[in-house]
Amino acid sequence: MNLALTSYWHRLRYRTRQFWHYLGWASASPDLEKARSILNPKQMALFNQLQTTEKLHSLNVLDKLMRAGESQTDLLVAALLHDVGKVKSPLRLWERVWIVLGKVFLPHQVKAWEAGTPTSRSSWKKPFAIAAQHPIWGAEMATEAGTSPLATALIRRHQEALPGQPRTTEEHLLRKLQQADGGE
Secondary structure (H helix, E strand, O other): OOHHHHHHHHHHHHHHHHHHHHHHHOOOOOOOHHHHHHOOHHHHHHHOOOOHHHHHHHHHHHHHHHHOOOOOHHHHHHHHHOOHHHHHOOOOHHHHHHHHHHHHHOHHHHHHHHOOOOOOOOOOOHHHHHHHHHHHHHHHHHHHOOOOHHHHHHHHHOOOOOOOOOOOHHHHHHHHHHHHOOOO
């Protein structure tokens, strides 16, 4: 099996698992003690604006990092706040599914759709713009909440592709965040 096809099946399996987790998480209640022990009060207020499923996802990313022995504060803060930009324009379940399917089956078109603006509630392209822009929004929001420059950079870059081996401390932490976030 060639590398592209293997990567495709890996992403599809991951996203299918993520979808079923999402459905199970919709009725779950997150334990926020770990988040409270890491985030300052303004950051915690920001975290609390996330949808329940996004809180659970962020706590899961945090748990993966902590189980791997990570304790660097900026990395842990970024794990909890990496998707906080989504609160600016929350996505519905069907929009999340549309994003996943689009990225799998129409990757070239998705690049153009991501460059759009998420202003129209009726536009079917809006979810792609939100997905692409939420890291920038989240970094701005995190800065306003007193987040360090390093954690803010990790939030802003959490979807950025890293070519080759990480060279800086920031890139090493970014790679760890991305791996805990599912390779995204």
